[in-house]
Amino acid sequence: KAGVTQTPRYLIKTRGQQVTLSCSPISGHRSVSWYQQTPGQGLQFLFEYFSETQRNKGNFPGRFSGRQFSNSRSEMNVSTLELGDSALYLCASSLDQRQFDEQFFGPGTRLTVL
Amino acid sequence: AQSVTQLGSHVSVSEGALVLLRCNYSSSVPPYLFWYVQYPNQGLQLLLKYTSAATLVKGINGFEAEFKKSETSFHLTKPSAHMSDAAEYFCAVSRTGANNLFFGTGTRLTVIP
Numbered sequence: 001k002a003g004v005t006q007t008p009r010y011l012i013k014t015r016g017q018q019v020t021l022s023c024s025p026i027s028g029h030r031s032v033s034w035y036q037q038t039p040g041q042g043l044q045f046l047f048e049y050f051s052e053t054q055r056n057k058g059n060f061p062g063r064f065s066g067r068q069f070s071n072s073r074s075e076m077n078v079s080t081l082e083l084g085d086s087a088l089y090l091c092a093s094s095l096d097q098r099q100f101d102e103q104f105f106g107p108g109t110r111l112t113v114l
Numbered sequence: 115a116q117s118v119t120q121l122g123s124h125v126s127v128s129e130g131a132l133v134l135l136r137c138n139y140s141s142s143v144p145p146y147l148f149w150y151v152q153y154p155n156q157g158l159q160l161l162l163k164y165t166s167a168a169t170l171v172k173g174i175n176g177f178e179a180e181f182k183k184s185e186t187s188f189h190l191t192k193p194s195a196h197m198s199d200a201a202e203y204f205c206a207v208s209r210t211g212a213n214n215l216f217f218g219t220g221t222r223l224t225v226i227p
Binding site: 004031033035042043044045048055056058090092094096098100101102103104105106107108 | 146150155156157158159160163165204206208209212213214215216217218219220
């Protein structure tokens with residue numbers, strides 16, 4: 001079974017631009033979560049989608065948004081990029097949304113904002 | 115609110131020595147706890163998880179962790195370190211009623227030959 005895939009793997013943008021990252025979960029998984037990883041703040045939860053609905057949201061500004069499609073694929077969008085948005089963005093999928101469900105992580109998209 | 119604290123951002127051990135990575139949790143209710151490993155330029159891989167079924171949890175690659183409620187700890191151990199264990203390790207707790215994870219700050223493990 002194929003793992004979680006994220007595209008693109010690397011991205012370079014300039015301040016003020018917007019960016020869209022894509023995540024394809026493991027087949028059959030209905031929950032997709034997004035995390036931001038930076039050296040300073042560590043791993044932080046962005047949001048989670050389940051059956052096309054945002055179920056939970058972390059403490060990030062409204063510039064960060066996401067969506068999930070009927071095939072469970074998910075995208076996240078960051079508008080008006082800032083230097084501090086440079087990070088590794090990780091997507092994780094799980095079979096369901098239960099508290100003990102294992103989350104399977106993709107390799108991440110490394111975003112650099114210049 | 116749930117949170118975890120990892121003591122020691124860097125740990126170095128000799129090959130063949132015991133690995134001990136520390137994690138303490140804070141939770142108002144019985145938590146679900148996880149240990150993940152991250153190799154360079156890769157995502158996170160689950161090592162093991164505690165879901166209240168047993169206090170001693172065995173995971174992949176010879177790792178195990180013991181849930182100690184009295185100490186609010188969930189330390190990760192491996193009897194004998196291997197060079198391939200060099201990576202960053204994250205302890206995490208899941209939010210009550212949801213499966214999003216709160217991660218510790220991570221511990222980078224170096225294995226000295």
